[in-house]
Amino acid sequence: MKYDFARIEPKWQKKWLEEKTYHCENHSNKPKFYGLVEFPYPSGQGLHVGHARPYTAMDVVARKKRMDGYNVLFPMGYDAFGLPTENYAIKNHIHPAKVTHDNIANFTKQLQMLGYSFDWDRVINTTDPEYYKWTQWIFLQLYKHGLAYKTTMPVNWCTSCKCVLANEEVVEGVCERCGAPVIRKEKSQWMLKITEYAQRLIDDLDGVDFIERVKIQQKNWIGRSTGAEVTFQATTGDEIVVFTTRPDTLFGATYMVISPEHPYVKQWADKLENLDEVSAYVAAAARKSDFERTELAADKEKTGVQLRGVRAVNPVNGREIPIFLSDYVLASYGTGAIMAVPAHDTRDWAFAKKFGCEIIEVVSGGEDVQKQAFTAKDDTGILVNSGFLDGLTVREAIPVITRWLEEKGIGHEQVNYKLRDWVFSRQRYWGEPIPMVWCETCGWQPLPESELPLLLPEVDSYEPTDTGESPLSKMTDWVSTTCPHCGAPAKRETDTMPQWAGSSWYFLRYMDPHNQEALASREALDYWSPVDWYNGGMEHTTLHLLYSRFWHKFLYDLGVVPTKEPYQKRTSHGMILGEGGEKMSKSRGNVVNPNDVIAEFGADTMRLYIMFIGDFEKAAAWSANAVKGCKRFLDRVWNLSEQLTEQAGYSKANESGLHKTIKKVADDIEAMKFNTAIAALMALVNDFYANGCSRGDYAALLLMLSPFAPHMTEELWEDLGFAEARGGMACQQAWPAYDASKTIAAEVNMAVQVGGKLRATITVPLDSEQDAVVAEAQKDPKVRKFTDGMEIVKVILVKNKLVNLIVRPKR
Structure with missing residues (x-):
């Protein structure tokens, strides 16, 4: 009988669903295994082979674990809020809720068509009010514990999506979603204080089984550095604080650079002799994203403008030095100001050469000062031209200068992190409403927990506004409310949460998805925590993975969850490329649709091939x-x-x-x-x-x-x-x-060499002794050809692998 996959596969998919073959309970005498895949964004394009690779891999693992006797939780859901759906809805004049519903239906059909062993009774959808009620609840706890706050700050503004983007959502100066230019703009934003957890997010990586490249990316993104904060005086009397990992080079600081957004730029406006030039530079910098100003411009010639009329004083030698504006310094990183030591930093050296700044060598090490860029490891150089530090090594000088700064009251040791607080506002419709109310008398007030979920209102128009305000701002009936504290007229927050909100805790909801009293019961959390094995893309290492670890640690501190870390194991997969090794894209016409493969060859062939395609961690061509x-x-x-x-x-x-x-x-x-x-x-x-x-x-x-x-x-x-x-x-x-x-072979094949040259291969019992191997080798005609009439003077035996006969003519 022919293998008829078109008949067989629907039959078993229907049977598995009807019999709930893969249903799991929250209590069992079996050991538990919680396997997790990143839930998809249900786009209109449907499932693609990029989804199929990790989903099939973890399905294979989950199925094997069940056969090994585990009670397996292997769930699926949909990360359905966010810009792609809203943009599609705007373009096609279909409500985002309708788009989401249709996309989820299509995704579910495709996932079931591939035979994945998900527990379909546990499906979650981040746009379901019963789900986002608890997303809002977590936000309120963050606010009540001082980890959610609102502030005005320079933000990344997508000129097309008309909303704020996190730094991580800006790729090479454009929006990762739509590809439009991203500019800098002042905006009032809700922020989450992820920086409070920076050190714990590093330290706790030691206790989890993450592949090394994931750990490295996490640590690099958090970016811990140890150094000193140093206070420079400006000639205006103001103090300029800088952070440096190399306080030993202070005597070589010959100029300073502050960011174009630094508040001193406006404060010193009446003292600047070149205000027009400065203002023009500030305006130009505002049109660039952080990426354009830093990474993208790393190897390009630096731009800047000197603040003529104001100078700074180097605190270690009392010398006045110029102050520059340059867009490679960001207000959101460090203190928004740096000291420049051009003799020992490639970037500073290039800037100094361009603008005619003094270059003073302060560490001798025999290396060309133009190329010398010291790091914390460069501790053997000797200090020169540095007053009381002269003659000390770098390693010796750093604690000496740090103590001197502390004694003088102009500096102290400091640990800094590259990680910034998480921008948590989006000026769009399709997201979780932020459950906060503004009262002119009481300020920001949290919505009472009893009033959750705060439902997203039905709207006819969900297009972004030209002013940058959320479309919700036009819903006056919804916006107008009363203050939960004093009862006076008040207004709701009209920004919505970013897409990352719902995905920061979804793995917990799978444990108890229908609970109406809590995000999950304590019993379910105790039983299933932590996730035993989580597979996801490397592209989410510095966004979702970091954010969800932060939320989990906060919930652990509240006593809501029982473990410090959400995931015990994290692996990652390589991309599926098109034929010939090019990235799949519609423009190249090389996108593979799983539906087409299944229709022609069947789901089992698709599953088998996607696992056979190559090393799971590496990219592979279709x-x-x-x-x-x-x-x-x-x-x-x-x-x-x-x-x-x-x-x-x-x-x-x-x-x-x-x-x-x-x-x-x-x-x-x-x-x-x-x-x-x-x-x-x-x-x-x-x-x-x-x-x-x-x-x-x-x-x-x-x-x-x-x-x-x-x-x-x-x-x-x-x-x-x-x-x-x-x-x-x-x-x-x-x-x-x-x-x-x-599983151990009774016999092995061994190579036979004569005089170091391969002459034959023989089969002998495993672990045969030398005499037996030589005797068997001499039976082979190909070996005898080179040993007849010869004397074996030495035998080199590599057990179970080869024997080398060293011969000479018989005397």
């Missing part, structure tokens, strides 16, 4: 021919079912190979080496065709193949009577056991 190869393999497995002997156990010819394969596939799934696991199964099937295959052999094959190709294996399991004989579906069976002693 190959239509390789997809066909995976289909041929499944055809071979199917056809083998008609050639079985009636032996219930393993056949002697296949026994050793089966035990090896069972162990290898199990180990490879745990190590996410899915491609080599599948290769081992393919090799085993070749052996079955060569040696013959018993029912017992075939049953073990089906169980090992089940996590990868669940539809076909269930059909064969049922057709061959295994379901009835063994009591249940293949996915409900135990993983086949292996005998470790039978």
Whole structure:
């Protein structure tokens, strides 16, 4: 009978749904396993192969864990608030709620079509009021504990989306969502004080099993640095505070640079001799994003303008030095001002050369000062031209100058972080309403928890406003309310939360998704926490992963959750590229639609291929021919079912190979080496065709193949009577056991060299002694050709691998 995937796959998908095969309870005598994939944004384009790779991988892991006897939580949901849906809704004149509903329906159909073993009773949707009620509740707790605040600050403003973006959402100076230019703009914003958790976010990485590149990205983004804060006096009498990791180079500070947004620029306006030039530069800087001003401009010539009329005084030598504005210094990083030591910093050196600033060497180390950019590790240089520091090494000088600054009251040791507080406002409609009320008398007041959820109002017009205010600002009936504190007329906050809000705690809601009294019950949180294995994209390492760890730690401090960290293990996957290795894109016409692959080859072929495509952690190029190869393999497995002997156990010819394969596939799934696991199964099937295959052999094959190709294996399991004989579906069976002693080969192939040159290969019992190996080697005609008439003067044996016979003519 032909392998008819078009008939088989819908049959089993329907059966799994109806029988709730993958439903899990919050209590069990089994050990628990919580496997998590990043939930998708349900766009109009539907599921793509980029989703299929991680989802299939974790589905294979989840299925294997069930077979290993675990109570498995493997959930799915939808991260459905945000700009893509709203932009689509505006363009097509369809309400975002309708767009979201339709997209989720399509995604659900596609996910079920791929046979994923999600517990469909636990689906969450971030736009559901029963869900975002608890997102709002968490925000209120952050506010009440001083971790949510509102402030006016320079922000990244997308000129197309007409909303504020976090620094992480600006890619090479443009909006990561729409590609439009991003400019700087002053805006009143809600902020979350993630910086309060900066050190803990670093320290607690030591206690989790994250792949190293994830840990490195997290630490680099947080950016901890140790140094000193130093106060310079301006000739106006004002103090300019800078942070430096190299206070030992203070004697070499020959100018200062402040950001164009620094408040002193306005404060000193009446003292500046070149105010017009300064104002023009400030305006130009405002049109650039942070990325353009820093990373994008890192290798470009620096721009700037001197503040003529005001100078600074170097505190260690009393010398007056010029002050410049330059857009590579940001108000939001450090103190918004730096001291420049051009002799020992490449960037400062280039700037000094351009603007004619003095360059004074203060650390000698034999390196060209133009290229010398010291770091904290450069501790062997000797201080020169530095007064009381002369003759000290860098390592010795740093604590000496730090103590001197403290004694003089002009500085102190300081730990700084690159991490900035999280911008938490969006001037858009499709997001969670922020549950805050503005009262002219009482200021900002939190909405009472009893009034949650604060529902997003129905609107006819959800287009962004030209003024930059949220579309909600036009909903006067909704905006007008009363102060929760004094009862006077008040106004609701009209900004909404960013898309990252709902995804910062969704993994907790999966544990108890229908709870109406709490974000999840304490019993469910205690049972399932933490997530045992979380797989996601590297692109979310500095956004979602950092934000969700922050929220979780805050909830831990409140006593809501039982663990400091949300995820015990974090892995990541490589991208799927188009044929030829190019990135998939509509413009290139190389986008692969999973629906098309499933229609032509079936979901099991799609699943098998997406796992066979290459190293899971690395990018891999799609190959239509390789997809066909995976289909041929499944055809071979199917056809083998008609050639079985009636032996219930393993056949002697296949026994050793089966035990090896069972162990290898199990180990490879745990190590996410899915491609080599599948290769081992393919090799085993070749052996079955060569040696013959018993029912017992075939049953073990089906169980090992089940996590990868669940539809076909269930059909064969049922057709061959295994379901009835063994009591249940293949996915409900135990993983086949292996005998470790039978995974070791009884014989090995060894290379035979004569005089260091390969002459033959022989087969000998494992761990054979030297005399036995030499005797077997001399039986081989190819070896005898070079040893006849010769004397063996030395034997070099590498056990189980090779033997080298050193010979000379007989005397």
